Amino acid sequence: MPAINKQSRIPYYFQLADTLRQQIKDAAARGRAMSVPSENELADKHQISRATVRHALDILEREGLIYKARGKGTFIAKARAKYELTWLVPTTEDILRRGWKPGTQTISTQRIAPVPSIATALELGNGDEVFEIHRLRTADGEPICLQWSYLPAQLCPDLLEQNLTASLTQLLEERYGLRLWTARSILRARLVQPAEAKLLQIPRNSPVIYIEQNTFTPEGHAVEFLKSVWRSDRYDFVVNLSRSLTA
Amino acid sequence: MPAINKQSRIPYYFQLADTLRQQIKDAAARGRAMSVPSENELADKHQISRATVRHALDILEREGLIYKARGKGTFIAKARAKYELTWLVPTTEDILRRGWKPGTQTISTQRIAPVPSIATALELGNGDEVFEIHRLRTADGEPICLQWSYLPAQLCPDLLEQNLTASLTQLLEERYGLRLWTARSILRARLVQPAEAKLLQIPRNSPVIYIEQNTFTPEGHAVEFLKSVWRSDRYDFVVNLSRSLTA
């Protein structure tokens, strides 16, 4: 099995990581124990340098699939680190992963002068305007959250003419070249407000999760300010975390 | 400035990363713009190989401090990625970071046969027992959360004789060699229960954040099951996220 195609333009380390990921997954599916060959073995077998092997293994380690023990070897991490941590505010992708059918209903869109707190969050000057996109997200047809997105009008001039029921993240990246890099989220529990309760179809005074999230590009530009309110009877936040690997 | 001490046993890449981190921080504090020298420049200046420079830069990129642009160079990410994501359930360290004085009050400890749901979560067999540690965490003397930790008695036999007001995580790692590797958290909002309200000193029917967290070692052993209830008037969950870097 020539796992590494040297004619391909895909980097060797990427091909090797992919191959190993698949093998680990298959072995797990069959309930088989599988160990990871040593770095030298992998290098020999695939006729690539050890440095390239290490590159591939580093990726898998960061994904939480394997762990290394100096002097002993590399092993498959049996723990259930299945997903990278997602943005704290879950999206279309997240809902799909739970096996639900995601839906989006746009409640309102407008171009407005932002209130001071949002202008500050987005680092806007006087006169700068924002788009407000108010949407209801559903899973299998049932409401799960209300979102209010605020984006500087300058950065994405014709945003409101685009299809807003799809992934906003993807739209920003592909159409406007806005690379989403970091986010800062604040999360708390509060009681639902009457108008929200009606849209979410839950009783008054239900507890909900309230999240504010600020998203930035690598250059440090604030791209989005997002408020959201989540039903807590229907939607749990599930987070899988791996140890952070610094060195 | 010999930023790299070649006599030291500290790896060059680590020293370089540290130096650059400090420079970035200083420059930011002075409001100065600072760009990151090219990889060749850094290699020349510090008399180390380019591979080692890249190792250092990779670390900083994963931390969200810098970003690279092929053909252009490496730049400081101006966004506010200050902290690695912490375990979702914040700890002593997290409270310190907010500038509060953390405190812990042990409410009860016991060795018990676990209820089925906890036995399942910890993958225990019949007859296996667990330690239950029920604690109240405070910040500046004010209650912020109630925690119930469950740990398999086998893994840490004399746990209850240790000092439980300090960091449990640290204790597990240092005394029992239990490397905490991954965690799976489930988070939701609910109304506080009367007994909890009394301990947390909040009104009845206040909304609280409820978290269940399962923690595993790299070998896949479940180490801890943790339930916790957080005041939401006093404690926000703040999460800083960086884009996950796979390649």
Place this chain on the structure above:
DNA sequence: CAGTGGTCTAGACCACGGT
């Protein structure tokens, strides 16, 4: 074109774990 980061090689020595 020159300079940047991205990939890759073929070596080397080390610290560590187990025999």
Place this chain on the structure above:
DNA sequence: CCGTGGTCTAGACCACTGT
């Protein structure tokens, strides 16, 4: 002792960016 992963070097060629 040997094999493991951890660190490091001195090259090389590539794709991409800007001038």
